[in-house]
Amino acid sequence: xxxxxxxxxxxxxxxxxxxxxxxxxxxxxxxxxxxxxxxxxxxxxxxxxxxxxxxxxxxxxxxxxxxxxxxxxxxxxxxxxxxxxxxxxxxxxxxxxxxxxxxxxxxxxxxxxxxxxxxxxxxxxxxxxxxxxxxxxxxxxxxxxxxxxxxxxxxxxxxxxxxxxxxxxxxxxxxxxxxxxxxxxxxxxxxxxxxxxxxxxxxxxxxxxxxxxxxxxxxxxxxxxxxxxxxxxxxxxxxxxxxxxxxxxxxxxxxxxxxxxxxxxxxxxxxxxxxxxxxxxxxxxxxxxxxxxxxxxxxxxxxxxxxxxxxxxxxxxxxxxxxx
Numbered sequence: 001x002x003x004x005x006x007x008x009x010x011x012x013x014x015x016x017x018x019x020x021x022x023x024x025x026x027x028x029x030x031x032x033x034x035x036x037x038x039x040x041x042x043x044x045x046x047x048x049x050x051x052x053x054x055x056x057x058x059x060x061x062x063x064x065x066x067x068x069x070x071x072x073x074x075x076x077x078x079x080x081x082x083x084x085x086x087x088x089x090x091x092x093x094x095x096x097x098x099x100x101x102x103x104x105x106x107x108x109x110x111x112x113x114x115x116x117x118x119x120x121x122x123x124x125x126x127x128x129x130x131x132x133x134x135x136x137x138x139x140x141x142x143x144x145x146x147x148x149x150x151x152x153x154x155x156x157x158x159x160x161x162x163x164x165x166x167x168x169x170x171x172x173x174x175x176x177x178x179x180x181x182x183x184x185x186x187x188x189x190x191x192x193x194x195x196x197x198x199x200x201x202x203x204x205x206x207x208x209x210x211x212x213x214x215x216x217x218x219x220x221x222x223x224x225x226x227x228x229x230x231x232x233x234x235x236x237x238x239x240x241x242x243x244x245x246x247x248x249x250x251x252x253x254x255x256x257x258x259x260x261x262x263x264x265x266x267x268x269x270x271x272x273x274x275x276x277x278x279x280x281x282x283x284x285x286x287x288x289x290x291x292x293x294x295x296x297x298x299x300x301x302x303x304x305x306x307x308x309x310x311x312x313x314x315x316x317x318x319x320x321x322x323x324x
Contacts, residue, residue, distance in 0.1 A: 053079075053083050082298065105157050111185075119215055124213075130299045136208075145199045154312075156181060163178075
């Protein structure tokens with residue numbers, strides 16, 4: 001099987017663009033499309049709108065953005081939880097929006113605080129875990145100790161919320177949440193953890209009917225500073241390998257997905273768990289059933305990543321001129 005005409009680049013490959021000195025307007029790496037196509041061929045992605053993602057052009061509502069000379073843009077499905085393409089786009093969009101504010105905060109003596117919230121779990125239902133996590137995080141943000149005590153408006157410059165998921169043979173699915181909070185609160189991170197850990201445990205106790213999900217004080221919350229805004233260093237451990245494969249034909253890529261053995265021994269997450277990107281990048285007999293479950297059972301309307309900027313913070317006034 002050969003790759004069909006690729007409407008994204010008007011049938012021109014990346015090499016042709018490079019040879020002609022053109023800049024690619026598509027921000028998605030080629031290997032992400034190959035993962036998407038392989039998931040479609042494996043019957044993991046079945047929704048028609050996700051299958052058609054990035055295969056049709058539509059007229060832009062705002063003609064001048066981002067390329068004024070091109071009146072059309074690619075139609076994306078926007079299922080960031082279910083589509084590798086839109087998942088990648090959403091991550092890039094949020095990071096692009098957050099990074100200038102993070103750097104400005106650091107330049108003014110603030111801290112980018114990375115907080116990770118977990119649940120106890122042992123081969124539990126994925127939708128149940130996601131619902132408990134989502135509702136617990138929402139309750140946490142609205143709680144007085146969190147919103148008024150640790151991160152009141154005068155200290156809280158921004159909040160980036162990112163839900164991730166991993167899987168291990170011993171414990172099954174592990175949904176967890178990363179909160180990155182741009183804060184000018186001088187409180188040390190160990191003090192923040194000391195205050196927020198019991199609050200998190202109490203909230204999960206109220207939200208969940210299954211008391212087994214309640215995390216303990218030492219492992220349920222992790223708090224640290226993140227100057228770069230990064231986390232989960234093994235999030236995409238196969239990126240270099242995938243980049244080397246992305247120029248292959250779809251037939252060759254499909255064979256690579258089936259037969260190519262990534263060296264996971266040295267890249268396993270804690271306790272031998274695998275991230276979603278690791279599972280998508282290594283479509284073998286173990287991960288295919290898991291990915292099918294993930295794409296079919298992820299809670300509807302589950303927003304995976306988003307960014308909120310506090311317009312009432314003093315730093316916002318410094319970067320945004322007041323229009324009279």
